[in-house]
Every structure is written in structure tokens, then in C-alpha cells.
Amino acid sequence: MTDIAKQLEWISRLVAFDTTSSRSNLALIEDVEAYLGGLGVETFRVENDEGTKSNLYAVVGPRVEGGVVLSGHTDVVPVDGQDWSTDPWTVTEKNGRLYGRGVADMKSFSAIGLSLAPEMLDAELKRPLIFALSYDEEIGCLGAPRMIEEIAGKVPAPAAVIVGEPTNMNVINGHKGIASFRVTVKGYTTHSSQTDRGVSAVEAAARLISKIADMRAARERAADPGCPFDPPYSTMTVNVVRGGTQLNIMAGEATFDWDLRVVPGDSRQDIVDEFSDFARGLEAQMRAKSSLCRISIEQMTDAPPLAPLDDNPAADLAKAVSGRNATGVVPYAAEAGQFQEAGFSTVICGPGSIDQAHQPDEYITLEQVEAGTAFMRRLIARMAV
Numbered sequence: 001m002t003d004i005a006k007q008l009e010w011i012s013r014l015v016a017f018d019t020t021s022s023r024s025n026l027a028l029i030e031d032v033e034a035y036l037g038g039l040g041v042e043t044f045r046v047e048n049d050e051g052t053k054s055n056l057y058a059v060v061g062p063r064v065e066g067g068v069v070l071s072g073h074t075d076v077v078p079v080d081g082q083d084w085s086t087d088p089w090t091v092t093e094k095n096g097r098l099y100g101r102g103v104a105d106m107k108s109f110s111a112i113g114l115s116l117a118p119e120m121l122d123a124e125l126k127r128p129l130i131f132a133l134s135y136d137e138e139i140g141c142l143g144a145p146r147m148i149e150e151i152a153g154k155v156p157a158p159a160a161v162i163v164g165e166p167t168n169m170n171v172i173n174g175h176k177g178i179a180s181f182r183v184t185v186k187g188y189t190t191h192s193s194q195t196d197r198g199v200s201a202v203e204a205a206a207r208l209i210s211k212i213a214d215m216r217a218a219r220e221r222a223a224d225p226g227c228p229f230d231p232p233y234s235t236m237t238v239n240v241v242r243g244g245t246q247l248n249i250m251a252g253e254a255t256f257d258w259d260l261r262v263v264p265g266d267s268r269q270d271i272v273d274e275f276s277d278f279a280r281g282l283e284a285q286m287r288a289k290s291s292l293c294r295i296s297i298e299q300m301t302d303a304p305p306l307a308p309l310d311d312n313p314a315a316d317l318a319k320a321v322s323g324r325n326a327t328g329v330v331p332y333a334a335e336a337g338q339f340q341e342a343g344f345s346t347v348i349c350g351p352g353s354i355d356q357a358h359q360p361d362e363y364i365t366l367e368q369v370e371a372g373t374a375f376m377r378r379l380i381a382r383m384a385v
Helices: 005-015 026-038 103-114 117-122 142-156 201-221 268-287 313-322 336-341 366-383
Strands: 045-046 054-061 068-073 091-093 097-099 127-134 162-165 169-173 176-186 235-243 253-262 294-303 328-329 346-348 363-365
Touching: 005 103, 005 366, 026 045, 026 054, 026 103, 045 142, 054 117, 054 142, 054 363, 068 103, 068 142, 068 336, 091 103, 097 103, 097 366, 103 117, 103 127, 103 363, 103 366, 117 366, 127 142, 127 366, 142 336, 162 336, 169 313, 169 336, 176 201, 176 268, 201 235, 201 253, 201 268, 253 268, 268 294, 313 346, 313 366, 336 346, 363 366
Parallel strands: 068 127, 068 162, 162 346, 169 328
Antiparallel strands: 045 054, 054 127, 091 097, 097 363, 169 346, 176 253, 176 294, 235 253
């Protein structure tokens, strides 16, 4: 095994910060700021409106065009309700694996880069490497857009963005987009024996949920077998439902949340419009009994897909550095689509497996840490030429 002690130290350092999306990430950001500042690297925060969370970017090397952005999100998903055999906030090494929340998704990529910052400086880079750490990726890619906008406006044009989501160091040039919605149904409450007078919000919500399942099934039937995604069609699912107060009262309110995963080239708006049209028709039926009935649809998140492109310098760079000959696509969403939408050539490539993401006893293998470290060192050497 190669010497990866510094990388392991930094992975442990980042994992020790509980940056669950419901919490602030500022302690982690302050630690990285202090470290890079101590190396003489200037850092820049891009905060949320409340000042409780922040993105951070830093340019290592000359402020010239042709750099490479190293993008990683700092937030992680909760451990609540999961059966962990180790402390999720303390990295535990056993049997060739590192266990801890975020080791795969995706603190190891950023940790490797940060551990090698002194080597970046010693290499006298001819083109910069640009750290870009974001917040709230796990709840809809909410944080990165502000930072992307600032990088686009204030940093000499980078040649490529590498988003270090866990791909087992495979080169990924496509991912699905994601949008999420909260639907609130207002019914009309009566005694459950008076169904002719009342309107059950739960029953109306059930019809809307059934519509979403029908929409997914229709797209499954019409799927293009040549589509590289798995599954090869846009999907929509309802995973959170709330409603009603008591068995013998017609439910006055129900809510549910659904998410939409769109393949590149499919129209997110067409899907949303189809659902909204159905909801408007159902609402009209409900209001025939009571004008108090309502169906409201709130969009909570919206992140674009990463479209596979024939001309993708970022993918070419990642293949050259990794030694891989092929590219692939993934069904999950990431910030890569947001970078691409802003005009950056973008690819996903990082250590670890997405199969471990969000799981109890999340882990990354030492072999993947080594592979990620070797990739980063080859990239540094390339940027020094």
C-alpha cells in the first residue's frame, strides 16, 4: 500500500464535522479556510441568506484561464434511525475499509485534494486547481448555484470541472436531473358517515399519488432501449405522505412529497404540466362540493441533468488522467448539471462507490483512497506542464 497517511488524516478531519444538511457547515468551512490561508491561498465564501451556511472556493496557482475546478459538497445525509456499528463521526479503519458518514459521499474526494494542496503549491502550477466546496447538495443541490455564478464571473475561465461524487474513479459524463414537489390538499371535514357532504383530502391525495404512479408506468412502457440510463426513462416517486386526524372524521388536509428524476432530453415541464392539469381537474370536482377545497403544488428543488456530450473536454481530461477509455452515466443527480448549465465543461469522477452512499456503516475502501490520490497527483503534474 502506498503512503496515504495525510489523506486518511484529512478524511478523518472532515468526517468529524457533523455537516448533516439540517445543520450548519461553517465549522468545516472555517477549518478549511484556516488551513488554506496558512498555506498562503486566498479563500472566498459564498454564504446563504441567513449566514448559517457557506460555499467556499479557492484558487491554487496562477489566476489564469484553463484551470480545473475540484467540486465537492460538504453536507451529508442524516444517520438518524440507522443501525451503525461504529461512530459515524469518527473514521474507523478495519479490513481495508474506512467507515464513517460521508467517507464515500463525498468527503474523501475533497480531503484528498486538500491533503495535496502543499504539493500543488510546490509543483508551481501553470494553470490553477480551484477548490469549490458547497452546502445543501443532499437536499436538492441548493447551495452550489451562487458559488458557480461567482466563479463564472470572478475566476479566469476554467477548462474543466471535476465533480468528485463516488464513481469508483470511473468517468461519468451524464446524470439525471432532479426536481421535488410538495402537494397540499385541502378537503372539507364532516363526520365520516356523511360522505355525501364532505371531501376527504386523503382520498384526493391518493388519486394524485396514483396519477404519479401511472405517469411513471407510462414512461416505463415507452422507454427507449437505447437510453444509457438505468432505468432508461424519467422516474417519479412519492415517498412521504401525511394526512387526516381521526378514523371517523373525513380528512381536512393531506400532504405528500414527490420527486422527479429526468433523463437528459426529456421535458421536465411537460411532466409537471401533465400532473398539474390532472390536479386542476380533480380540484374542480372537489370544489363542486365545497369552495374551501384546494390543491396546491410547491416546487422545493430543481437541478438540471448533466447531458452526455460528444465534445466534452472535462471528460477527455478525466479519461487521460485516470487511464480510463470509456465514459458512463448515472441515475442520481449531482451539481455537475448546474456547472454544465452555467457553461462549464463538466464530468463526475471520484473515489468510492455510490452503493455505500446514505447507508449505515458507510465506507470507502483504502484501495479507492489510493486510486483517488494517484488521480489527483497525476492531475497536479498535468497542470504544472
